[in-house]
Amino acid sequence: MTDTSQARDKLALAADLPLEDGLRLYQQVAPQVGYAKVGLSLFVEHGPAAVAAFQKLGARVFLDLKLHDIPNTVELAAARAGALGVSLLTVHAAGGEAMLKAAVKGAREGARAKGHEAPRVLAVTVLTSMSAEDVTAVGFSGAPDVAALRLARLAVGAGVDGLVCSPREAEAFRRELGPTPFLCTPGIRPAGAAKGDQSRAETPAFAVRAGADLLVVGRPIHTAADPLSAARSIAEEVFTA
Numbered sequence: 268m269t270d271t272s273q274a275r276d277k278l279a280l281a282a283d284l285p286l287e288d289g290l291r292l293y294q295q296v297a298p299q300v301g302y303a304k305v306g307l308s309l310f311v312e313h314g315p316a317a318v319a320a321f322q323k324l325g326a327r328v329f330l331d332l333k334l335h336d337i338p339n340t341v342e343l344a345a346a347r348a349g350a351l352g353v354s355l356l357t358v359h360a361a362g363g364e365a366m367l368k369a370a371v372k373g374a375r376e377g378a379r380a381k382g383h384e385a386p387r388v389l390a391v392t393v394l395t396s397m398s399a400e401d402v403t404a405v406g407f408s409g410a411p412d413v414a415a416l417r418l419a420r421l422a423v424g425a426g427v428d429g430l431v432c433s434p435r436e437a438e439a440f441r442r443e444l445g446p447t448p449f450l451c452t453p454g455i456r457p458a459g460a461a462k463g464d465q466s467r468a469e470t471p472a473f474a475v476r477a478g479a480d481l482l483v484v485g486r487p488i489h490t491a492a493d494p495l496s497a498a499r500s501i502a503e504e505v506f507t508a
Contacts, residue, residue, distance in 0.1 A: 281485030349377030
């Protein structure tokens with residue numbers, strides 16, 4: 268059997284489930300998956316307790332709140348997130364330079380106040396659920412990849428640590444922005460898997476070859492008859508890509 272331990276830090280479980288189910292699932296796949304992504308549904312229902320529950324299982328927590336508000340409000344929220352000891356925190360790049368700078372400042376100060384390592388602040392460019400028509404409808408000019416790269420440049424210039432993009436944009440981000448930004452790609456679907464509501468999904472191997480540092484996987488693991496085997500299969504693809 269392939270040793271996939273090196274792939275573990277490149278995989279995050281999207282724990283978009285009731286908390287007890289998400290914790291049970293993470294325990295099953297933890298040998299292959301290093302991060303647990305706590306999103307809006309879990310955080311709205313359980314708040315910081317959801318973060319702490321996954322941390323107790325040894326997970327690095329990816330707090331996916333996609334903050335988007337005036338700079339002062341985002342700074343305060345990011346500081347609270349940093350104080351929780353999360354590893355990753357998302358904000359919307361479309362919030363603009365001042366908001367992005369405030370998020371980074373808040374996250375670092377909140378973490379420092381509690382003695383934690385500062386989380387990476389990741390700016391969401393264009394949601395992977397959005398098609399070209401959706402991008403036009405909300406007022407962005409250009410195709411999704413063009414709009415995403417424009418937002419990525421803005422966010423990196425504002426000092427964020429990384430970016431969230433579809434696997435299809437990752438290669439262009441690497442080419443344009445270099446090796447430094449931490450690239451996170453949701454919308455991961457193994458070959459043959461249903462895409463669901465993801466308009467710009469790709470395989471794990473595609474994402475890794477394009478330059479992604481972290482792959483977020485949800486339904487391909489949630490719906491598997493054997494979640495650990497499904498996670499191992501994805502990890503093997505990541506390892507050999």
